Amino acid sequence: MKRYFPSKWISCAADDSLFKSWYLSAHGHKEPVLSVAFSPDGRHLASGSGDISVRLWDLNTQTPLFTCRGHKNWVLCIAWSPDGKHLVSGSKAGELQCWDPQKGKPSGSPLVGHKQWITAISWEPVHLNAPCRRFVSASEDQDARIWDVSLRKCVICLTGHKGGITCVKWGGDGVIYTGSKDCTIKVWETSQGKLIRELKGHGNWVNSITLSTDYVLRTGAFDHTGKVYSSPEEMKKVALERYNKMKGNGPERLVSGSDDFTLFLWEPAVSKHHKTHMTGHQKLVNHVYFSPDGQWVASASFDGSVKLWNGVTGKFVAAFRGHVGCVYQISWSADSRLLLSGSEDSTLKVWDIRTRKLKQDLPGHAGEVYAIDWSPDGEKVASGGKDGVLKLWMG
Template identity: 60%
Template sequence: MATKGPPIIKGRKIKTNDNSNKQEVVEEENLGSIIAQLITTEGEVTGPPLSLPANVTPEQLELLINQLLNNDEHLPYAFSVDGREIAATLYKDIIQGLKRSTEDVLKIVYQPQAIFKVRAVTRCSSTLTGHSDAILSVSFSPDGTQLATGSGDSTVRIWDINTDTPHYTCSGHNSWVLCISWSPDGKSLASGSMDKTVRLWDPETGKPIGEPLKGHSQWITCLAWEPLHLNPKCNRLASSSKDGTIRIWDTKLRRVLFTISQHTAAITCIKWGGNGLLYSASRDKMIKVWDSTQGKLVRTLEGHGHWVNTMALSTDFVLRTGAIDHTGKKPKDENEAKEWALTRYKAATGNKPERLVSGSDDFTMFIWEPSESKKPIARLTGHQKLVNHASFSPNGNMFASASFDNSVKLWDGLTGRFIASLRGHVGPVYQVCWSSDSRLLISASKDSTLKIWDLKTKKIKIDLPGHLDEVYSVDWSPSGEKVASGGKDRQLKIWRN
């Protein structure tokens, strides 16, 4: 294969008033053609090798891939070579940017993007007061119509986000509420507290559902519901504690089904996977994988040299939203809900194993396929301090990590390859959250600000100051319309576009 030779770059010099010479914008001509092969993120070849103009744009590639795939409607795609996204032209970003030869056969990886687009929030529409201590957790319901907060004042509050007013104050805990979690059908809200109990609330009335669930001997660290497509009744909840145990509760019968107690230190995080496996991370440096039906240990994932602080699943977003997609359409009954949730889960995984990312006090992360192997896909280094939080993009193509080194880092969701560092915060970053179209990321920091990052440019898109102190928690509504944040200043802020 041969091109027409090196590019001829023509430029004209122009005179200015100060007699200085300036080069006009260069006109690139005669760039020739490049042989390219389009492939999926999994490495599957699509169509034959193609001879493309070197200055082909992403828009032109999008038209081409839609034709090759015979799509009935035009779908958006992103294109990259060796991890470098084609943003302007193939020539500028890959031949010049990666110093690739025009004689190479380029493997262009294409990834489908969300059909809908989320606009970045730009302003604080409401500052809601009411909590008398720090807000430790903020969470939208699966359909995005309700918002809950857990606070150091021992209460859970449910807010009406259409009118930006407090809806219910749920009182009953007698110590800090450390974590809250919506059931995937949105009909129950669970809260875990330093008082060693788990409580369930009815979000329609704000009243407690029965007595507190007691059994743990130390405070509750994390909560996880069984996914909707595995159990449309949504009556099984897992709680982890500083006492090193996990308890699986039947929330309807209000009793413990079984207790898991093989960790030798406090459990920091649990996730309930869409394949029926339960994952737990602990201060004993281990991640354990459990069969959620009987509580049997499936495998132990080892590699971290210090406490494991956080975990994220590539399917977190679809497991959280259950049967509700971006259209907001609701199922008629449990069977339809289960069917829709299963369809969404299968689409998110592509019939591949779900991936797990773990972050630790040892400054590193690992990416795993825990249902298949106890060996990690990759060990990820680069952070200079502990990794506090990790989160997968809704499409599973990327994940972000937040660290006490004031940075957010982006990684490839399949291989764990490093993509970029997002710098701008001047304090530790506590939490990150993705927009539902996977194009934007928001981060919350000790420096009292939130920042929205554009994943295309890998730069700050919008800076959101306004909090008076550290921002502990942030959540982006599944519909993409609103962001909620809370922190040490006891204020809940609602941000809109």
């Protein structure tokens, strides 16, 4: 997200509320919380902040497990590897740091090479390579870089954009997608970093991209059973089975959201031309996100609304209205039945996809909500924002 860099116990009234109370009001960070992310198995939580630290949280005691220091500037983004073995963070200073989440220690020195701030991080899917070793970072410096955490260096630099790269995804077919301020989305192969395809159509910055397979790429081999795997090979096999089942016979779909107020639905493996142009927002589209089952796409806009679209056809389905400020981020429940939104208005809202109505209002933050995440196991929601507080919401 690009526009909002920031220069206990409460019971809900309704007995049938999804989240009856929130259990964590953690004042560990000293500055705004800019990113939150659950691990792929849903058992761990990480947060990055303007106080230049990354924190790992104990979800049982609701206290900081580790405070990870080493960055020189705001921690803007964090990403877990889909096997859960690594956590990478990127900062406003342009450096990346890989952490051992079991020890809360850095895995070597910072990874340097980017000349401006890190905007996004995405890991190579575990069904393509286990254990996880490679990830891609995007930067305002117009480049994306592929890093190998075992070699501790950049192995490929993806160059060609004419504006800062705002978002990046490592797809399940092994290609990398980058969205940029130059209004394009580029598709790259990952053995030599060659440009495969360029997706054109947006009239302004591309702010966010999402894949129909995002959920299975994030969770890898982990599912609701909580199974622990004995080897990387077993994990890779199960992850591949989950990916193939999710993808089905069709191509991986991509949706992009832009400053031009619109979204595009693409099938990049099939064509460089968009499948659907999705219009209706009155201001810039800041975040787009496919549901775990790939059937829906949600979009968050600075017009204060969240819109729901058919994830296969791109057809408009519904508009969720209730926020009185810009909507910064959205996140899905694991069963794709509920959608969460976080806003400038200091609230989170839970929307029911079946009824198309507000399910629950979650007030409590003392300022803008910059970052939200729904745990992959579907049991918890985390939020962070301008007030420097990380909240964990549980049913």
